[in-house]
Amino acid sequence: MDYQSEPDVRTDxxxxxxxxxxxxxxxxxxxxxxxRNGKTVKKGTTLIALGTLQHKECFYSRLMKQPTWKFKNEKGVLIDDIDTYFNTGLWEQFKNILFDFKNETHLEDAKEFYYSHEADMKFPMLWNxxxxxxxxAMSYYENPASFKQEVQGDVDSIGEKWFKIVATQSRQEIETHSFIKTMLCMDPASTDNGKSDYSAYLVGSEGENNLxxxxxxxxxxxxxxxxxxxxxxxxxxxxxxxxxxxHVYIEKNTFNGADANLLENKINADDxxxxxxxxxxxEMQRKNKDDKISTIIPYxxxxxxxxxxxxxxxIKQIMEFAGQKFSLHDDAPDITAEFANRIENIEVIRNVQLFDRRKLGI
Incomplete structure (x- = not known):
């Protein structure tokens, strides 16, 4: 039986x-x-449960703790401690090359390093x-916690920090790039408790280099x-x-459009x-926050x-995020996800300047 879907594990x-x-x-x-008479004339039903562990108290995790069930929890990568393995030796050198963002060919260079040492970097897997x-390995580096959960069946990885690195440049260096789209994303703080006390603002752009x-x-x-x-x-x-x-994005859930209306009025009143x-x-935000934030982990x-x-x-708040249940704040990763997912879809109308061909001597 496949008896567990994603909504089944989101809440206690x-x-x-x-x-x-x-x-x-x-x-x-x-x-x-x-x-009958000590002889089995009809076999009983055998229950077989197949699925992915999604929480320490999810259905499959509980089932595995029952003494009346036999279970087999297969690992995809046949190494006990993959965190140590992928962060030492040749794989550590590979990682350093891969995450050298100042090098525009870091991805190609990392792959070349692997192929140059392939015999020494291969590891045993369930299905070679x-x-x-x-x-x-690339899937691991993109999202270690998800990799360990999905590939290794490691529910202890749930609650780990989601983001292993945040790429940075100085603000001055960032402004030297050419941008094709720019938007402001904002998310208001509306309570005085410790869970929601920041108003998040992000001015983000998509560069000509696709970053x-x-x-x-x-x-x-x-x-x-x-x-x-x-x-x-x-x-x-x-x-x-x-x-x-x-473009300006404002989540509609908090003020039901009142803040968007006031912002529009102030824009129109400004020369x-x-x-x-x-x-x-x-727009109203209906998507689960963890689901939304998880979309940007690889990037x-x-x-x-x-x-x-x-x-x-x-940046610190992003680095400390480990999912809503395990994090005090989610303002920074949440608004970052909004920016990253929306900037690709906005359309910018550019002014076209007409030239008089006669002035060009044509």
Whole structure:
């Protein structure tokens, strides 16, 4: 039986409900063996559970702890401590080359290093005929926690920090790049408790080199409920500081569009901003935050989203994130995910300048 889906493990209540249904219902619905005169005339039902461990208290994890069940937990990579293995020796040298973001050919150079030492870097796997050592290693470096959970069946990796590295440049160096799209993403803090006390602002751009740049990433101590104008005015300041911003994203859940309306009114009342045709995107956020943030893990860990090294508090919060259940704050990784996922889809209308061919002597 395949008895566990992703929604079944997201909350304590969902996990309890799934286990209770099995314990009170499914387990007793199976056909028992029929025995007559000491001879089995009809075999009973055999339950086989196949699935991925997704939580320390998920259905399969609980099942494995039962003395009445036999289980086999296969590892994809046949090495006990893959963290040590992939961070020492030749693999450590490979990793250093791979994460050298100042080198534009770091990915190609890392692959070349592997092929030059392939005989010494190969490792045993469950299915050598289907899997490739280099591909498996790259998957590990992109998202170690997910790799250990999915490939190694290691639920202890749940709760580990998601991001192993944040690529940075100085703000001055970032501004030397050519950008094709720029947007402001903002997420208001609306409570005074420790879980939600930052208003997050991110001015991000997509570069001509296909990398994404968080040119300014801030965690402002602004409670948008008590300092609503201050929260909006800070966005106005950023719009003026970065004249290439064409789009603003604001999550609609908190104020149901009131902040977007005020921002639009202030833009229209400003002689400089009202001529820029800034588009405001104000949408309800319905996707699970962990699901959304997980989409950027490979890009972050491969250095494809670059931050200004001066934005230390923002970067620190990203590096400390280990999932909503295990993290005090999620403002920085959440707004980063919004930027990374949205910047590719926005359309920028560029002005076309017409030339008089006669002035060119044609």
């Amino acid at each position: 209540e969902a996990r309890e409900k799934k286990w209770k249904r099995f314990s009170d219902d499914v387990k007793y619905a199976v056909q028992k063996a029929v025995v 005929e289907f899997w490739d050592c280099l591909d498996m 994404k740049y968080a040119r300014r990433a801030e965690l402002a101590r602004i409670n948008a409920r008590t300092d609503f104008d201050k929260y909006i005015d800070h966005a106005i300041d950023l719009l003026k500081e970065y004249p290439d911003i064409t 400089v901003l009202r001529v820029r045709n800034i588009e405001i995107i104000n 972050m860990n491969k250095g494809q989203i670059i931050f200004a090294e001066e934005d230390r508090d923002f």
